[in-house]
Amino acid sequence: METWVERHEVFSGPIFTVYTGQARLDDGQTARRDMVAHRGGVGIVALHEERVLLVRQFRLAGGAAFEEIPAGLRELGEDAAACAARELAEELGYAAGRLLPLATYRTSPGFTDEVTAIFLALDLTPTTANPDWDERLHPVELPLAELPDALAAGRFEDGKTLVGLYATLAWLARGGR
């Protein structure tokens, strides 16, 4: 177990805040620790007519475009499932008849408290897409039958996309539908 002896904020922005300080370890020694406190978000694996609905999006932090499951940041106090339904509508223009929790995980617990909750969206019906003004999203559809080969070939580079797609295949293999 580690506890902060002292920490102070060194940066705060709309998405994350950065802290640095000293932590006490199990044996009483102290060590420097830096961390990023993050708002957290959701990802949605959307299945529609035997296809997975993805978005291609340029990521400045990654310096490239990535194929990702639809995703977004949680608003303050927003329930994860409500956030997933909102992002599915905004980014892809669908409403889900069923929204099942697939995985809730830490993206990189060595330096950030960011938690991502992933949902499986089924029984989709069209609404109207309405991305945030500074998002540039390009829809991509992948036949579900091609998903195992696409994963094995290393097509997806985004963590939440890998976790969500692998968890979906495991859920289907266990008889989910």
Add this chain to the structure above:
Amino acid sequence: METWVERHEVFSGPIFTVYTGQARLDDGQTARRDMVAHRGGVGIVALHEERVLLVRQFRLAGGAAFEEIPAGLRELGEDAAACAARELAEELGYAAGRLLPLATYRTSPGFTDEVTAIFLALDLTPTTANPDWDERLHPVELPLAELPDALAAGRFEDGKTLVGLYATLAWLARGGR
């Protein structure tokens, strides 16, 4: 595509550096962007005598202990496979006869450039464990046969552990060994 119009460093520590600035979007508009530049690291799925070798470790950023695959940060200029071999020896005390690349992915490309490379370590022989002085690691072994149920039950909360274990099951299902 987005490009930085200007950015400046607001924090720099041993593991990550934080930048804030303005980016130009596809249509010429600008938007604020903050990012965390991270050294990146590796994770290792170690299979030994039909068991997966994990470590339980308290994470200050997560505020709890997590079961994780062995992992570590890359030294400057260090090759990912060399880093994986070093961390496998340091954290678990094994050398791998075979070290196969399983996945290289972005942990959270919306705010950080962190890349994690995951390897599958096979044909293990004992050496001597030697964790970093400020790491407190507790080895955990899981029978490979129990892995699908453990994943379905939500036992693992760490992203690289989920990606690594799911990718290992997929590799085994495709006839790997």
